[in-house]
Amino acid sequence: MPEPTRLINDDHGLLAGELEKLWTGGEWLEGPVWVPGTRSVRFSDIPNNRILEFDRATGDTHVYRDDVEYTNGRTLDLDGRVVQCSHGRRAIEREVDGAVEVLVERWEGGRLNSPNDVIVASDGAIWFTDPPYGIQESGREGHPGVEEYGGCFVFRLDPASGIASPVITDLAHPNGLAFSPDEQLLYVTDTGLEGDAGHIRVYQSGTGEGRAFATPPGTADGLRIDAAGRVWTSAGEAVQVFSPDGELLLDLPVPEVVSNLCFGGPDGTELYLTASSSLYRVGTTTTAAVRPAR
Numbered sequence: 001m002p003e004p005t006r007l008i009n010d011d012h013g014l015l016a017g018e019l020e021k022l023w024t025g026g027e028w029l030e031g032p033v034w035v036p037g038t039r040s041v042r043f044s045d046i047p048n049n050r051i052l053e054f055d056r057a058t059g060d061t062h063v064y065r066d067d068v069e070y071t072n073g074r075t076l077d078l079d080g081r082v083v084q085c086s087h088g089r090r091a092i093e094r095e096v097d098g099a100v101e102v103l104v105e106r107w108e109g110g111r112l113n114s115p116n117d118v119i120v121a122s123d124g125a126i127w128f129t130d131p132p133y134g135i136q137e138s139g140r141e142g143h144p145g146v147e148e149y150g151g152c153f154v155f156r157l158d159p160a161s162g163i164a165s166p167v168i169t170d171l172a173h174p175n176g177l178a179f180s181p182d183e184q185l186l187y188v189t190d191t192g193l194e195g196d197a198g199h200i201r202v203y204q205s206g207t208g209e210g211r212a213f214a215t216p217p218g219t220a221d222g223l224r225i226d227a228a229g230r231v232w233t234s235a236g237e238a239v240q241v242f243s244p245d246g247e248l249l250l251d252l253p254v255p256e257v258v259s260n261l262c263f264g265g266p267d268g269t270e271l272y273l274t275a276s277s278s279l280y281r282v283g284t285t286t287t288a289a290v291r292p293a294r
């Protein structure tokens, strides 16, 4: 029997236009970020150990860098520089024109597992998740290794001291993360919960006190927050949007499993999706949350 077609239910008017496939040919794409200076979307093709860039003006996608030590999630710091996760280096690093500077790779004497996703707060602190997907036996997404500090935590890297401290320690495999617009709340996905993959939890920022927020039907990996505080999340073969109260506002089917997403484009209203082998885009009626002024 054919699969029933899922209709897009956009009663809240969050979308503007159709979902477009921009490029295909990757193996497992992740870590999209809009780079304003080049008007491009930079993203990882983790198993192929390369970084790709979609040039919005030409519509072309090219290899930005090869042999990149299995990068995953990325974001921009307060100066607009790319900060990204490296499975291979087991580190958070800053990358400028191909030059990589490691920002953190250890906690209390043990190496990190394989940082997965990263965000930068308005005070310049770098927050990141550290599940073990890049040190698994297969070597598909990094170099096989062991968990050295004995957990999978969410860390905050203090910009002044350069020291990382665990903030959240009660998740199995913390993965995507994003702040509410006022940075009072931190949303984190957990892709390691038995029988309940795709769980999104929400924490009082800076504390380990969290609660269940939403459980999309497919795995929630990367997520982003818009200017109204809505949560845009990967949800298996879909993007779902939740209100800050946890109400499902939009269910957008995507032909492939979505790993992550980012807002971008000249006016910030375009949503780019990394989904398995392909990069997609859909117009929206919102933009990413702006960091609060300091």
Ligand code: MG
Binding pocket: 030, 073, 116, 117, 175, 176, 221, 222, 259, 260
């Ligand atoms: Mg991820």
